[in-house]
Amino acid sequence: MSELRAVVLDLDGVLIDSIHVMRRAFQRAYDLTVGDGEAPFEEYLTHLGRHMPDTLAIMGLPAGMYEPFVVESRKLVHEIEPCPGAAELLAGLREAGVPTAVATGKTHGRAVEALAATGLLDLVDAVCGSDEVAHGKPAPDIVLLALEKIGAAAEGAVMVGDSALDLRAGRAAGTRTAAGLWGQGDRAELLAHQPDLVAGSCAELAALLHRREGIPA
Numbered sequence: 468m469s470e471l472r473a474v475v476l477d478l479d480g481v482l483i484d485s486i487h488v489m490r491r492a493f494q495r496a497y498d499l500t501v502g503d504g505e506a507p508f509e510e511y512l513t514h515l516g517r518h519m520p521d522t523l524a525i526m527g528l529p530a531g532m533y534e535p536f537v538v539e540s541r542k543l544v545h546e547i548e549p550c551p552g553a554a555e556l557l558a559g560l561r562e563a564g565v566p567t568a569v570a571t572g573k574t575h576g577r578a579v580e581a582l583a584a585t586g587l588l589d590l591v592d593a594v595c596g597s598d599e600v601a602h603g604k605p606a607p608d609i610v611l612l613a614l615e616k617i618g619a620a621a622e623g624a625v626m627v628g629d630s631a632l633d634l635r636a637g638r639a640a641g642t643r644t645a646a647g648l649w650g651q652g653d654r655a656e657l658l659a660h661q662p663d664l665v666a667g668s669c670a671e672l673a674a675l676l677h678r679r680e681g682i683p684a
Contacts, residue, residue: 471565471676472623475613475642476591478571478578479515480629480650482553483585486512488546492539496532512651516572516604516632518597541580549585550649552669557590559673568593568613570626570636575599593617605635610642625664627672628652634660645672 479485490508497506507526514522520533560567568591571578575596582588593616600608610626626637629650634657637644645664646657658665666672 470623471625473614473617473619473625474560474565474567474676475570475610475624475626475637476567477516477628477630477633477647477650478569478573478581480550480652481627481647482550482557482569482587483547483581484550485547485581486651488540488543491543492536493532495539496534496536497528499535500529500531514632515651516628516630516636518572518574518603521603522572537574537577540577544580544584547581547584549587550669552673553585554587554590556669556673557587559677561590561592563677565676566592566617566619568595568617570595570604570609570613572597572603604630604632605639607636607640610636610640614640614642625676629657631656631660634662645675647672 476482493508493511494506510526511522514525520530523530523532557567569578573596575594575598578594578596579588593613595609595613597603600612602608614621614624621641624642625645626633626642627645627647628634629647629652634644634646643663645666646662648654648667664675666675
């Protein structure tokens with residue numbers, strides 16, 4: 468593999484552990500707009516990476532769920548934790564001179580809040596939210612924007628994600644792809660997209676990048 472020149476990463480499930488917060492916020496939004504009953508959160512998880520209004524439309528849920536979901540998520544942002552090894556992964560890439568960017572289905576503002584709450588904001592060079600592009604994942608727009616923000620070409624970049632949407636977006640943008648199996652994505656589905664790298668943890672991904680991509684250990 469050629470020398471690594473940039474890394475673009477999904478946020479939820481890759482750098483931050485936010486599923487418990489999303490679950491509570493989703494249920495609260497469902498209660499307020501749909502009514503009693505269990506919200507279809509597991510189905511929602513299969514769409515992670517998309518802009519939430521798009522996901523609600525795909526699922527046939529009311530668009531009015533979006534605002535209370537955001538309000539509740541922001542109330543609970545302090546409960547989000549970084550994924551194990553995420554800080555070390557980002558710090559190691561920075562030390563090696565490899566710029567990093569986050570490309571997420573969250574809006575830019577919410578992504579910044581979550582990264583700040585987990586202490587990771589100062590370790591990434593750019594943050595790109597779904598509200599900054601015309602088309603969300605699996606379109607390449609957000610990956611291309613992330614690369615533009617950090618001044619990197621797709622040919623020397625890797626897109627890291629825990630969903631098929633992430634891998635498809637990276638591939639469409641012309642980057643290599645890395646499947647993060649520690650996230651929420653289905654392992655078989657991720658492997659079916661033939662990612663260039665497969666890792667079971669942030670630490671394993673860091674080791675693979677250092678060993679196979681020609682950056683200093």
